[in-house]
Amino acid sequence: MAATHSTRMLILGSGPAGLTAAIYGARAGLAPIVVQGIQPGGQLTITTDVENYPGFADVIQGPWLMEQMQKQAEHVGARMEWDHIVEVDLSSRPFRMLGDSGTVYLGDTLVIATGAQAKWLNLPSEERMKGKGVSACATCDGFFYRGKKVIVIGGGNTAVEEALYMTNHSHDVTLIHRRDSLRAEKILQERLFAHANIKVMWNREVAEFVGGGEPEGLVAVDLRDTVTGEIQRLDTEGAFIAIGHSPATELFKGQLELDKDGYIPVEPGTSRTSIPGVFACGDVMDKHYRQAVTAAGTGCMAALDAEKFLAEADFEAKPVRSLQEA
Ligand SMILES: Cc1cc2nc3c(=O)[nH]c(=O)nc-3n(C[C@H](O)[C@H](O)[C@H](O)COP(=O)(O)OP(=O)(O)OC[C@H]3O[C@@H](n4cnc5c(N)ncnc54)[C@H](O)[C@@H]3O)c2cc1C
Structure with a gap:
């Protein structure tokens, strides 16, 4: 028969948000269970060098950092x-969750960190050039x-913001867009068009990423003209794909409030969602920062919010007199 696990704090996701919530939840005595998902350790396990997570003077590796967080939580x-x-x-x-294994998980509180x-x-x-010149995160x-x-x-806000951000590092930034106008907010477009170090190539899409050298790195992209179909090669050493993100919230549709892009809205300054006892942290509720350290920060908030919620619920369940007698 399938097992049932009960906990005071059930955490979905084992990236920086989920594991930080686990560290705080465990230290508050809530014996959290972390359901790791199909990517134990989260997104940082698919990258190499991490230089912006505080506390490390040397460059560290994403998978190593996540291994350390898991060990610390355990x-x-x-x-x-x-x-x-x-x-x-x-x-x-x-709250009741069903795992792919058939196991049932019951949580007095739920922390969503998917x-x-x-x-x-x-x-x-x-796919071949990811980490060798092709990235989906300019800030990272x-x-x-x-x-x-x-x-x-x-062609959206993220792409324009990433192009502007890249001018901190490069004097030669080209924005490639498959249409002849941008979807980004007007104010961002104005900043982009006014920047001397950014060019825009309209009506172009990437047909191929071209590697070269030893060890292999990106040397060029083949661009297809979306109007004429003509292919043109452009030399470049870095390509940042900024066509959007998909929050992992499919599971919660119809049960929890989601915004128009599928992210989980939280009460400002907290991790509280539309359902009391359900908390969200990390990239699933944050479409702006999307960093390991911000995910960890909101993971801490979720655990503290859940702990406070349980303490208040327990207090209400026990009349004051019986607390005094205890
Ligand atoms: C290539 C790359 C490089 C990056 N480099 C940096 C960097 O240098 N510095 C930096 O700060 N940030 C970097 N980032 C961004 C950073 O990885 C993310 O901001 C961070 O991982 C978000 O953490 P999270 O815990 O919210 O989610 P994630 O890390 O995305 O973890 C989500 C977790 O949820 C689990 N999950 C999903 N669905 C389910 C489900 N149904 N049931 C159970 N579990 C589920 C997954 O298995 C996973 O464990 C990079 C991202 C990428 C992709």
């Missing part, structure tokens, strides 16, 4: 479950392209 008493949640019922407490995945172009050459990787010629692909 050391203070959190339990990891290698499972992926496929069904949730948030209609009453304890992250968001960057959208990619899905070209085989893109831009520093590695100091003084190099780079491109940013996309």
Whole structure:
């Protein structure tokens, strides 16, 4: 028969947000269970050098950092479950989740830390060149392209912000967009067009990423003209794909309030969602910063909010007199 696990704090996701919530939850004596999902350790396990997580003077590796966070969470008493949640019922407490393994998880509180995945172009050459010149995060990787010629692909706010950000590192930034106008806010467009170091190539999409050298790195992209179909090669050493993110919230549709892009809105300054006892942290509720340290910060907030929620619920469940007698 399938197992049932109950906990005071159930955490979905084992990226920086989920594991930080686990560290705080465990240290508050809540014996959290972390359901790790299909990507234990989260997005940082698919990158190499991390230079912006505080506390490390040397460059560290993403997978190593996540291994340390998991060990720390386990050391203070959190339990990891290698499972992926496929069904949730948030209609009453304890909240009920069903894992892919058939295991049922019951949580007096729920911390959602399921992250968001960057959208990619899905070209085989893109897959091969990820981490070798192709990235989906200029804030994370831009520093590695100091003084190099780079491109940013996309036409929305993120693409324009990433192009502007890259001018901190490069004097030669080209924005590639498959249409002849941008979707980004007007004010961002004005800043982009006014910048001397940014060019825009309209009606172009990437047909192929071209590698070269030893060890292999990006040397060029083949661009297809979306009007004429003509292919043109553009030399570049860095390509940032900025075509959006998909928050992992499919599971919660119809049960929890989501915004128009599928992110979980929280009460400002907290991790509280539309359902009391359900908290959200990390990239699943943050479409602006999307960094490991901000995910960890909001993970801490979620655990503290959950702990406070349980303390208040316990206090209400026990009349004051019986507390005094105890
Ligand atoms: C290539 C790359 C490089 C990056 N480099 C940096 C960097 O240098 N510095 C930096 O600060 N940030 C970097 N980032 C961004 C950073 O990785 C994210 O901001 C951070 O990982 C978000 O943490 P999170 O915990 O919110 O979510 P994630 O790390 O996305 O973790 C989500 C977790 O949820 C789990 N999950 C999803 N669905 C379910 C489910 N149904 N049931 C159970 N579990 C589920 C997944 O398995 C995963 O464990 C990078 C991102 C990428 C993609």
